[in-house]
Amino acid sequence: MEAVVPKLASFNLLNPKSKSKSAIRRFSSALCVSSSPSVTSTDSVSLGHITRPDFPILHQEVYGSKKLVYLDNAATSQKPIAVLKALQNYYEAYNSNVHRGIHFLSAKATDEYELARKKVAAFINASDSGEIVFTKNATEAINLVAYSWGLSNLKSGDENEDHLFVFLASGYKAYKDTGFWPKYISVILTVAEHHSAIVPWQLVAQKTGANLKFLNLNDDESPDLDKLKEMLSRKTKLVVIHHISNMLASILPIEEIVHWSHDVGAKVLVDACQSVPHMVVDVQGLDADFLVASSHKMCGPTGIGFLFGKSDLLSAMPPFLGGGEMISDVFLDHSTFADPPSRFEAGTPAIGEAIGLGAAIDYLSTIGMQKIHAYEMELAKYLYENLLSIPNIRIYGPKPSEHVQRAALCSFNVENIHPTDIATLLDQQYGVAIRSGHHCAQPLHRYLGVNASARASLHFYNTKEDVDEFIHALNETVSFFNVFK
Amino acid sequence: MSLKLSSTLNTSRRSFSPPLFFSNVKRTPISNIRIPRNRSVKSFTCVHERNPEPITTTSTKLQLLVSEFNSLTEPIDRVKRLLDYAAVLPGLDESGRVQAKKVAGCATQVWLEVVMDERGRMRFRADSDSEISKGFCSCLIMVLDGAEPEEVLGFKTEDLTEMNVGVGVSHVGIKAGASRVNTWQNVLLAMQKRTRCLVMKREGKVFAVLRGTIHVIMCPVSSTYKLLAADALLYMSF
Numbered sequence: 001m002e003a004v005v006p007k008l009a010s011f012n013l014l015n016p017k018s019k020s021k022s023a024i025r026r027f028s029s030a031l032c033v034s035s036s037p038s039v040t041s042t043d044s045v046s047l048g049h050i051t052r053p054d055f056p057i058l059h060q061e062v063y064g065s066k067k068l069v070y071l072d073n074a075a076t077s078q079k080p081i082a083v084l085k086a087l088q089n090y091y092e093a094y095n096s097n098v099h100r101g102i103h104f105l106s107a108k109a110t111d112e113y114e115l116a117r118k119k120v121a122a123f124i125n126a127s128d129s130g131e132i133v134f135t136k137n138a139t140e141a142i143n144l145v146a147y148s149w150g151l152s153n154l155k156s157g158d159e160n161e162d163h164l165f166v167f168l169a170s171g172y173k174a175y176k177d178t179g180f181w182p183k184y185i186s187v188i189l190t191v192a193e194h195h196s197a198i199v200p201w202q203l204v205a206q207k208t209g210a211n212l213k214f215l216n217l218n219d220d221e222s223p224d225l226d227k228l229k230e231m232l233s234r235k236t237k238l239v240v241i242h243h244i245s246n247m248l249a250s251i252l253p254i255e256e257i258v259h260w261s262h263d264v265g266a267k268v269l270v271d272a273c274q275s276v277p278h279m280v281v282d283v284q285g286l287d288a289d290f291l292v293a294s295s296h297k298m299c300g301p302t303g304i305g306f307l308f309g310k311s312d313l314l315s316a317m318p319p320f321l322g323g324g325e326m327i328s329d330v331f332l333d334h335s336t337f338a339d340p341p342s343r344f345e346a347g348t349p350a351i352g353e354a355i356g357l358g359a360a361i362d363y364l365s366t367i368g369m370q371k372i373h374a375y376e377m378e379l380a381k382y383l384y385e386n387l388l389s390i391p392n393i394r395i396y397g398p399k400p401s402e403h404v405q406r407a408a409l410c411s412f413n414v415e416n417i418h419p420t421d422i423a424t425l426l427d428q429q430y431g432v433a434i435r436s437g438h439h440c441a442q443p444l445h446r447y448l449g450v451n452a453s454a455r456a457s458l459h460f461y462n463t464k465e466d467v468d469e470f471i472h473a474l475n476e477t478v479s480f481f482n483v484f485k
Numbered sequence: 486m487s488l489k490l491s492s493t494l495n496t497s498r499r500s501f502s503p504p505l506f507f508s509n510v511k512r513t514p515i516s517n518i519r520i521p522r523n524r525s526v527k528s529f530t531c532v533h534e535r536n537p538e539p540i541t542t543t544s545t546k547l548q549l550l551v552s553e554f555n556s557l558t559e560p561i562d563r564v565k566r567l568l569d570y571a572a573v574l575p576g577l578d579e580s581g582r583v584q585a586k587k588v589a590g591c592a593t594q595v596w597l598e599v600v601m602d603e604r605g606r607m608r609f610r611a612d613s614d615s616e617i618s619k620g621f622c623s624c625l626i627m628v629l630d631g632a633e634p635e636e637v638l639g640f641k642t643e644d645l646t647e648m649n650v651g652v653g654v655s656h657v658g659i660k661a662g663a664s665r666v667n668t669w670q671n672v673l674l675a676m677q678k679r680t681r682c683l684v685m686k687r688e689g690k691v692f693a694v695l696r697g698t699i700h701v702i703m704c705p706v707s708s709t710y711k712l713l714a715a716d717a718l719l720y721m722s723f
Contacts, residue, residue: 063560418615420593428560437592451594451614480561481616484568 047375048463051367054080055461066431069469074246074409074457075435076296077277079360083300086359090352098351099325099342113351116358117341120306123361124272124291125282131314133307133341134354138273139196141292141307142240144344145269146200148317149290153267154185154210154237186211188231188266189240190223191447192248195440197240197271210237217447220398222250229260236266243275247441247455248397249380249406251275254286262287267313273297274407277364277459279373283308295353300360304353307344314340321346372460379458379467380408386471387412387456390478396448409457411439414474417481419454425480430473543636546628547644567620574623577612590671593618597672599679601687607637607680611672618668625672637680645669 052058055078062068070078090112096105098113114129121129135141187201191214198212205212213231218224223241232239239261244251258268269290275281277298283291290313294305309317319326319337323346328336337343364372384400387393392415400406413419423436435455438445445451456470557563577586577596588595593615600608609630611622629637 418593418617420615421617424617425561425564428564452592484565484616 046463047367047371047460048379048466051461052463054082056081058461062431063428069430069432069466071456071458071462071466071470072433072435073459073462074274074297074439074455076302077299077459078461079299079301080363082363083356083359087301087352087356090355095352097348109351112355112358113349116354119358119361123365124276124308125284126308127284128311130339130341131308131311133309133314133344134349135305135307136303136350137296137305138271138292138294139305141305142197142269142271143200144307144320145290145309146204148320148344149313150201150204150238151207152318154187154204154208186213186236187238187240188213188215188228188236190215190242191217192223192245192441192444193240193242194246194271194273195442197242198443201240214443220404221396222248222398223252225253225257228257232260232264232266234264236261236264239266239268240271241268242271243281244278244407245397246274246409247411247439247444247453249409249411250398251405251407254288258287278376278407280369289313295357295360298360299363300357301353304350304357309340311340314344319343319346323347325349367460375460376408376458377405379462379464380406382464383408383410383456383458383467386467389471390414390474396453408459409455411453411455413450413453414478416485417478419452421481422454422474422477425477426470426473429477430469432470432473434470543628543632543640550624550628551644564617567624568616569620570623570627571616571619574612574619574626575610576619577610581610582612588671588675591618591668593668595622595668595672597622597675597679599676599683601634601683605634605687606631607634607683609676621668622672625669625676629676634680634684638677640673640677642670642673645673
């Protein structure tokens with residue numbers, strides 16, 4: 001099947017000349033239409049207003065009469081009609097298992113599934129779709145790297161015949177520095193990583209004896225990159241780092257980090273869950289070795305995520321899970337394995353979900369990731385500045401400035417009020433959905449000296465009015481609890 | 486929306502009747518709580534009446550609590566009522582707010598103390614860094630403090646969903662699931678787990694082995710040994 005794949009996410013396919021008279025298409029008509037964002041182009045209406053009609057879930061009242069304001073996008077995003085229709089169409093028209101049957105439906109399902117892989121590859125500018133492995137989610141993608149690449153590359157090297165030779169020839173110190181000795185092999189992570197990017201490495205480190213070293217924050221409350229440069233050495237085998245922090249909203253210069261890491265021979269795994277849905281991510285430009293992201297945070301279905309890995313790395317990695325699809329030949333006493341990406345996709349994959357993810361990528365690409373990023377930067381500034389007006393508030397992460405951009409989310413605490421109490425009242429009284437808790441970043445909360453925080457996180461379908469309603473509700477909530485004390 | 490909400494929120498905290506089970510900040514002993522002959526909530530006054538009829542069963546206390554919360558139609562009023570309950574919970578001092586007493590799985594920090602008194606009844610004390618969670622604990626303790634172990638163990642988490650308030654509690658009548666942040670459920674489960682351990686300890690069905698710094702408690706079940714959950718065991722002083 002001929003694949004029509006948008007080459008890079010930043011392409012805006014909209015025709016600037018075709019200005020729509022009515023910027024917002026009616027919801028009913030959007031339902032009948034297809035896969036592109038509702039609207040064409042306009043200067044006066046924000047991207048949030050333009051795209052909201054594509055998200056039916058946003059147009060509802062909760063608890064009977066409270067208009068929903070959804071500000072929990074860092075946890076998961078909402079899905080446009082185009083994605084819902086792609087899922088429905090798959091199950092209605094060509095549900096079948098992939099890479100197996102020779103019948104019509106199976107061929108169609110296989111084509112669409114592989115087309116989705118091509119769309120992901122194009123979206124993050126991977127050089128080949130074989131570098132994209134579909135996983136259950138980003139967590140599974142990190143576990144895949146940990147168990148497959150990690151177990152092979154962070155271990156002692158006992159079987160390495162050079163081992164003793166290096167020791168004898170170069171002496172103890174030089175031997176230590178080679179990093180052969182497992183005790184001195186290290187993985188560098190930051191204290192701000194999501195649990196999913198910490199725990200798999202703890203498990204693998206227990207098996208291999210590798211050290212986990214954690215990069216702290218600097219005074220600006222973003223990961224201390226100067227310190228990272230000092231920490232990197234020939235013993236560092238891997239750097240695990242987020243692109244955008246799900247709590248601090250800091251955006252890291254991955255390209256530079258990769259450059260420094262490669263200089264000492266370390267690989268880099270980028271947790272891009274909070275960046276791929278919101279900005280242009282170009283894995284070739286970043287030169288990342290591994291990069292993971294999650295469909296459900298980028299307007300796609302749950303149950304699917306992906307791993308990007310450079311093809312030479314993937315080719316050298318042993319399987320993670322065993323089963324159908326990932327084999328070449330199976331004998332009773334052994335098996336041979338398929339090439340990547342199939343080697344890492346044991347069993348029937350999440351076919352409909354992959355196709356839904358492909359539809360989400362089409363949707364995002366049609367708007368243009370640069371446009372989404374630019375709009376979200378505007379929203380981010382608006383959110384941060386307005387949140388500062390709340391009395392006794394503490395917003396975590398770097399302060400925005402000419403040189404420092406923050407992602408469109410704010411984690412915060414208000415003095416003497418538990419964030420969960422705030423979130424509960426915002427939800428029940430105002431229909432404002434935010435997250436409270438540790439956001440799967442307990443080490444970071446511990447580092448900042450708090451047990452929990454509240455977090456409002458935006459996406460391109462949010463508007464300044466959403467922020468206004470949130471701020472108004474938060475003000476009243478804070479007054480409420482202060483009066484009640 | 487904002488006008489309506491503002492007016493609701495500006496209502497002072499004591500704008501409606503005090504919590505059913507606590508008339509003031511000083512905690513009312515459960516044995517003093519009385520059921521009036523007329524069970525309507527409004528006419529229900531709580532303490533020190535003459536010729537009172539004591540509330541004896543947990544189910545009665547639960548029913549009253551549920552009807553008390555159900556009589557409050559506005560979410561904000563239910564939250565206020567929870568905060569009223571929170572205010573009368575004695576709480577724990579610093580020495581009680583320790584890791585070993587934490588309830589696992591809550592979005593907030595909750596500490597729970599469970600002991601069996603000399604009459605074999607379960608006594609609970611709890612605290613939280615969240616006022617709303619503290620309110621949940623206060624309600625649970627109000628219902629279950631002083632109950633027989635069997636009553637505690639027989640209490641269903643579904644019974645609490647009727648109260649229609651708080652994180653993880655359904656607002657559409659579906660029973661609250663095992664949400665990671667369901668304080669009601671997690672505190673109740675911790676109460677039950679620790680009660681079960683204390684019952685087994687009383688009946689001599691448990692013995693402890695000290696291995697290094699880890700207490701391993703074994704319990705004979707059907708001629709085999711079942712390892713009990715570690716967090717429950719921290720409450721049993723051997």
